[in-house]
Amino acid sequence: MIMQGRYEFLAQDRIVYGVPAAEAVKEAAVQMDARRVFLVTSKTLSRKTDVIDRIRLALGERYCGLFDECVAHVPRESVLRAAAAVRSADPDLIVTVGGGTPVDTVKVLLLCLAQDVTSEDGLDEYRIRVLEDGSRSIPSVGKPPIRQIVVPTTLSGAEFSNLGGCSDPVRQVKDLYTGREIGAQIVILDPQVTVYTPEWLWLSTGIRAVDHAVETVCSRKPQPFTDATCLHGLKMLSESLRHTKRQPDDLDARLQSQLGVWLASTGLGRVEWGASHGIGHQLGAVADVPHGYTSCVLLHNVLRYNRPANGDRQAMISQALGKPDEEAADLIEGLVRGLGMPARLQDVGVKREHFLAIANGGMQNMMVRSNPRTISGPQDIIEILEQAM
Template sequence: MSTHIILPRIMQVGAGASQEIPNILTSLGCKRPLIITDKVMVSLGYISTIESSLLEHSIDCHVFDATVPEPTISSITAGVNQVRHGDYDSIIAVGGGSPIDSAKAIAILGKHDGTMRDFKFPRIVNESGLPIIAVPTTAGTGSEVTKFTIITDEANDEKMLCVGMGFMPVAALVDYDLTLSLPPRITADTGIDALTHALEGYVSRKANPYSDSQVLAAMRLIAPNLRAAFHDGTNKQAREAMMLGSTLAGIGFSNASVALVHGMSRPIGAFFHVPHGLSNAMLLPSVTAFSIEAAPKRYADSARAMGIANQADSDDCANQKLLDELQALNDELQVPTLAEFGIDKEQYFSLLNEMASQAMSSGSPSNNPRIPSKDEIVEIYKKLWK
């Protein structure tokens, strides 16, 4: 049985990769890009550097910097209108997962009629939007190489998963230099997000030999370097490994799929505004403990790839080491509990059924090695509070 693989047409990886934007635009025949980013990227000077570089190549551009963390229908509306009424031929997405996810949605809606809900999974969006050059500035989401975007519908606090070739960037410029200024909290949250992508991509029911090769390589890069990048953001060796690992994990899960962690993570983010990587980190130990009995060999292989178990360890021993490591990692990276994050207990428990329903409807739990019932998801949510 063959596997359908979708990748960006162009990838530039390594220090200084982001400086290739003008050359990539020229190779695509594009002359009027819209830069989609956030105000943090503007304040750090990244966008002015790109604008100056484009000007040197006689390329005119405009900037949309109103994207927000955990993008919503309303947060992308102005960008959609700007594309619909502008004469743009491409989009340059600069930032973490939120600006890139926003750009993916804007690229589709700016070119096609309809609303974001019209493009929600299970619809598979293969229509092409404006071509996107994705320039990630965090080592975590892998959005620069995935066929997914997630946009929240404020009407019901649902994080809508949107899937299809139409959301895949045409080019990904993966430059670890852009991550050197990241603070420890973002480094930790995005790093565990990347590790979750790799682990879920490997145990997913949709895993395949190609995705396996990518996510195993990602785990070998991420696991030994995440703590180092968290404790010393100027560690270029650790930053480079994390950036490449994040991209490989993105390639892997985009061509396999994520599973229960992501399915349960999205409602926590939607209802309580917990950053996506952080809610993944909160869930990863509990969901792994729930799932491990259904794929003991796969989880044990993951522990060995992460370097926390060796070939001499039995699968049971490797899996116990994996569970211990996931909790130890959260402790060292100071991942807060739900209460420590500031979530109200009464409100949280009142929403368990709705969160479980949204998790189930996302489709991700059905990719899990142990497919949960709605009641089992509710129980995991309950245990997460403790």
């Protein structure tokens, strides 16, 4: 049997790096002949920094509106409010500035525009579902009327996928949505706009990016292309995150982390991931854990759980981190602790009374069901949670 596989490239035109964000946004708007540009961001960036003002000034008469009330874990209601604001402004381009929360908000609102979704119940029809046999049901989503370009300020990697997370507070589940053109058409990596990002958020989302690389390499269906990109990205992240911890104002180190995220995210939504991401989604939905922290507390524990199934792949992680004779899980945990990040569930407010809701929600998550070591039921998830406590 010869190797078989399939890799889907994103509907993404280009990555611009090292150029000031305002300058790069204006250049992109001119090239795309965008006459009405709408900005989506966070309250902090909009109201406590000059990042958005500089972009707005650069756009001049092309600027047509702003939504800055994105909510962590992207609850359905917040997406619909953002979609209503976009419909009212009638833009021909969205510029999203921030981390995973605003980026995912725009991904799901673009789906709403494409499919004319105007209610929380209407989103049910388009969420990715996991069937009883573990296979996925992925609804068809049309082309949205506009696209987004993204200026990321964290290391979550949301700008490098067309997969968006959105929480249903009623079911306490973070659902996943996808569409060919809901992701970023252009990504602008400017380290200067990241200096306002709190240290805990920068470093924890850096571990999130490490998680992207590790679960791609350790996938039950790995790809040679993503092995190459993710292993190098992992090395870049490991070195640059440590450097940024020591010297937060080093813009070159910040850019190296951003470039590492680019490489580490080549499997995002295109290579099957595992339980670190899958259970992590539910930590956010049930216990309000920021998604960078979910990787800090879960990845090394999931690696230990999975070692009987993919020890050879985990050895590649150890090699990339420069210590081939040590266990990948120990190296990842050492990196987390060395950056001053929480490494246990109890450190991020998760309690045992949360376990059942996390486990039940996890069994609805496609990444849990594609974990390299089979997870057959909620009890397997609880075993990982106990280990991580």
